[in-house]
Amino acid sequence: MLMQAAQAGDARAYALLLKKIIPRVRAMIKRQRQFLPAADIEDLAQDVLISLHAVRATYDPVRPFMPWLVAITRNRLVDGARRYARQKAHEVNVDEYPVTFSEEGTNTDGDLYGDPDALKQAIQALPSGQREAVQMLKLREMSLKEAAVASGVSIGALKVSVHRAMGALRKALSKE
Amino acid sequence: MDTERLAEILTEDARPVRPLPQPWVRSASWLAIAFVSILVVVYAMSPRADLAVKVTEARFLIEQFGALATGIAAGVAAFATTIPGYSRKIFLLPAIPLALWLGALGQGCISALIQYGPSGLSLQPDWICLPAIVLVGAIPAVAMAIMLRRGAPLFPHVSTALGGLAAAGLGNFGLRFFHPQDASLMVLVWQFGSVFILAALAGVMGRYVLNWRSVIKASPGSAAVE
Numbered sequence: 001m002l003m004q005a006a007q008a009g010d011a012r013a014y015a016l017l018l019k020k021i022i023p024r025v026r027a028m029i030k031r032q033r034q035f036l037p038a039a040d041i042e043d044l045a046q047d048v049l050i051s052l053h054a055v056r057a058t059y060d061p062v063r064p065f066m067p068w069l070v071a072i073t074r075n076r077l078v079d080g081a082r083r084y085a086r087q088k089a090h091e092v093n094v095d096e097y098p099v100t101f102s103e104e105g106t107n108t109d110g111d112l113y114g115d116p117d118a119l120k121q122a123i124q125a126l127p128s129g130q131r132e133a134v135q136m137l138k139l140r141e142m143s144l145k146e147a148a149v150a151s152g153v154s155i156g157a158l159k160v161s162v163h164r165a166m167g168a169l170r171k172a173l174s175k176e
Numbered sequence: 177m178d179t180e181r182l183a184e185i186l187t188e189d190a191r192p193v194r195p196l197p198q199p200w201v202r203s204a205s206w207l208a209i210a211f212v213s214i215l216v217v218v219y220a221m222s223p224r225a226d227l228a229v230k231v232t233e234a235r236f237l238i239e240q241f242g243a244l245a246t247g248i249a250a251g252v253a254a255f256a257t258t259i260p261g262y263s264r265k266i267f268l269l270p271a272i273p274l275a276l277w278l279g280a281l282g283q284g285c286i287s288a289l290i291q292y293g294p295s296g297l298s299l300q301p302d303w304i305c306l307p308a309i310v311l312v313g314a315i316p317a318v319a320m321a322i323m324l325r326r327g328a329p330l331f332p333h334v335s336t337a338l339g340g341l342a343a344a345g346l347g348n349f350g351l352r353f354f355h356p357q358d359a360s361l362m363v364l365v366w367q368f369g370s371v372f373i374l375a376a377l378a379g380v381m382g383r384y385v386l387n388w389r390s391v392i393k394a395s396p397g398s399a400a401v402e
Binding site: 006007008009010011014015018019022026042045046049050051053054055056057058059060061063064067068069070071072075076079143145155 | 187261
């Protein structure tokens with residue numbers, strides 16, 4: 001009933017449905033992947049919710065809901081295991097990273113940008129839409145959805161703005 | 177992000193969605209598209225001269241029924257594989273018409289052997305079958321791929337193999353209306369063989385056609401949080 005209402009666009013019914021199924025999805029994942037840490041179980045639960053949302057049109061209101069949910073959960077678990085196996089196949093465990101060269105440049109922890117002032121100036125020089133997109137998505141690390149809500153700009157437009165802004169920054173900083 | 181927050185974000189995107197019709201209903205829509213395209217191709221290629229005689233022959237009708245029923249059953253099964261919650265037994269739905277089709281071709285081979293001896297089972301190259309089946313089945317195959325992508329990519333390889341079998345089965349059904357080749361062994365090797373190869377190729381391409389990444393990307397709410 002709740003899923004049928006959710007398919008019709010009833011946000012309250014959908015919220016209630018998701019609230020009810022989250023513990024069940026977690027329990028299903030825990031039962032089948034007992035060895036996983038809690039954070040990985042949450043990741044898989046989120047995978048299931050995102051997938052369920054994407055294919056919610058495949059639920060047939062005349063058929064029971066639980067087999068539909070269980071089928072998606074199991075499928076995402078199998079997919080997750082496949083992804084994990086693929087990642088592991090390309091990983092090499094090492095006790096210590098070998099130092100290739102003794103020079104300081106090759107042994108720094110990260111690629112830090114050397115001139116924050118130039119970066120600030122380059123950001124200020126961007127058109128306002130691109131500047132806001134960079135500030136929200138890159139500096140404040142907001143999600144696309146959150147940034148879209150905060151700015152009133154669509155997700156697609158934000159993606160375009162940030163992509164153009166990054167291109168402009170790269171160009172501006174490489175000139176200097 | 178915690179899971180409860182994710183649920184809130186997904187709820188914000190609770191726009192109405194039209195539930196997908198049942199697999200047999202979707203299959204009927206697909207068949208309507210497929211029949212029109214087959215009709216156009218058969219007309220464009222000119223129907224065979226002896227068609228009026230052929231449609232009165234029991235063996236031709238049984239073989240055509242086998243190909244058509246295999247195509248329809250494989251189509252229903254392909255659509256069902258993209259709906260979560262269906263039993264995996266649905267994968268086997270085309271097995272019965274496929275057996276009927278193969279049985280009819282096998283029986284034709286045995287009859288030819290009894291009637292004409294080993295010369296009744298001569299095999300000549302008939303390379304036109306594969307591209308001709310591709311030609312007749314192309315639009316049904318594209319329509320099938322588009323329709324399958326609206327479902328859940330639970331078993332990508334199985335879904336596309338069944339979809340490929342459906343399109344190639346109908347392709348072969350159409351082919352026999354303009355390609356005058358009725359020797360059972362020739363039909364078995366060149367036509368049934370082509371259908372088998374095309375279904376297998378479609379199955380290999382499963383993950384390119386159907387995958388969770390593209391389904392999630394196509395859904396605005398899911399894509400925003402992925």
